[in-house]
Amino acid sequence: MNTYKVARISGPGKVEIEEWEIPVLRDDEVLVKVLACAICTSDQGVFRGERESSYPVYAGHEISAVVQEVGPAVVSGVKPGDHVAVSRINRCEQCTNCRKYTDNRCLNSRKLHRPGRPAGPGGFAELMAVPGYQVFKFPQEIDRITASLTEPVACCISSVDKANVQPGDDVLVVGAGVMGLIHVNLLSLKGARVLVSEVASERRRLAKDFGADVVLDPAGGPLAEQVGQVTGGKGVEAIFVTGGPPDLVSDLMGTCATGATMVIYTSYHGEKGSKAEVDLNRIHYNEIKLVGTISPRKYDFQRAVALVANGKIRVSQLVERVFPFSRIQEAFEYAIRPGSYRVVVHME
Ligand SMILES: [Zn+2]
Numbered sequence: 001m002n003t004y005k006v007a008r009i010s011g012p013g014k015v016e017i018e019e020w021e022i023p024v025l026r027d028d029e030v031l032v033k034v035l036a037c038a039i040c041t042s043d044q045g046v047f048r049g050e051r052e053s054s055y056p057v058y059a060g061h062e063i064s065a066v067v068q069e070v071g072p073a074v075v076s077g078v079k080p081g082d083h084v085a086v087s088r089i090n091r092c093e094q095c096t097n098c099r100k101y102t103d104n105r106c107l108n109s110r111k112l113h114r115p116g117r118p119a120g121p122g123g124f125a126e127l128m129a130v131p132g133y134q135v136f137k138f139p140q141e142i143d144r145i146t147a148s149l150t151e152p153v154a155c156c157i158s159s160v161d162k163a164n165v166q167p168g169d170d171v172l173v174v175g176a177g178v179m180g181l182i183h184v185n186l187l188s189l190k191g192a193r194v195l196v197s198e199v200a201s202e203r204r205r206l207a208k209d210f211g212a213d214v215v216l217d218p219a220g221g222p223l224a225e226q227v228g229q230v231t232g233g234k235g236v237e238a239i240f241v242t243g244g245p246p247d248l249v250s251d252l253m254g255t256c257a258t259g260a261t262m263v264i265y266t267s268y269h270g271e272k273g274s275k276a277e278v279d280l281n282r283i284h285y286n287e288i289k290l291v292g293t294i295s296p297r298k299y300d301f302q303r304a305v306a307l308v309a310n311g312k313i314r315v316s317q318l319v320e321r322v323f324p325f326s327r328i329q330e331a332f333e334y335a336i337r338p339g340s341y342r343v344v345v346h347m348e
């Protein structure tokens with residue numbers, strides 16, 4: 001039988017592997033054999049049952065793969081045997097968002113789902129048939145686990161772009177989990193002085209490895225005071241919120257320099273909700289910008305491939321454990337332990 005295995009989150013706490021028929025490739029598609037797929041924080045949220053979603057969910061969007069077959073209308077020049085990272089965002093290239101350099105939020109994304117394919121990114125699978133524009137070629141010598149972390153790097157590039165950070169700026173990264181550490185690495189490459197606020201001492205130490213100049217323990221007093229001390233009362237030009245409770249944002253307003261940008265990278269789920277009080281006069285009088293960021297644009301993904309391929313970003317250090325596909329249930333259970341870094345599923 002011509003089938004391949006796909007994993008789905010079938011309900012809170014449960015991942016199942018099922019068999020799908022191998023798809024007939026469309027002219028504009030590439031058939032890839034998945035090499036590895038990392039378990040993102042959002043996948044973990046679905047597994048925990050914390051995000052409102054209707055099950056089953058075909059999760060998995062941090063993907064490295066090898067090309068098997070290329071449709072005749074694919075113009076990118078990829079060939080069977082090429083290693084690629086896959087960006088699973090559907091883009092129509094025709095809506096206003098796609099035409100406005102905000103193609104991460106294509107308005108037709110859902111409509112572009114192709115029948116006969118798992119609904120969702122579907123990276124926890126042996127095979128995937130994806131539109132040709134979604135594959136980005138990778139040098140063969142980069143290992144599959146490292147390459148699977150291209151997508152989170154792309155998300156963080158998109159985030160860092162939002163704040164227009166300049167060399168010599170002071171910036172604050174809140175939280176030193178996977179996303180926080182990638183931010184630290186990128187901001188340090190930009191020539192900023194990077195401050196990191198993190199409760200766990202082990203994570204503060206790791207932040208130093210990733211290029212943090214100053215690490216702050218929020219338990220050591222109000223962050224506004226600690227940041228003020230480091231910056232001579234000026235505050236930071238940019239803040240990246242990658243974790244913490246929603247009301248932390250109110251306190252973080254006190255760390256802003258005049259004209260600062262605060263980027264809300266994280267999303268908020270659970271009983272604390274997503275509401276915070278902010279002082280609008282502080283925003284008004286100090287010309288502070290409060291912005292959000294979600295998923296990467298194609299250009300972010302392209303730059304992420306370059307950074308990972310050139311070894312400019314230390315993603316392999318973020319991998320805590322690798323599980324074979326047959327043990328994906330265990331991989332998810334391991335990934336949701338508090339404080340864990342990236343868990344990656346690799347295909348046998
Ligand atoms: Zn992700």
Ligand SMILES: [Zn+2]
Nearest residue numbers: 092095098106
């Ligand atoms: Zn579009």
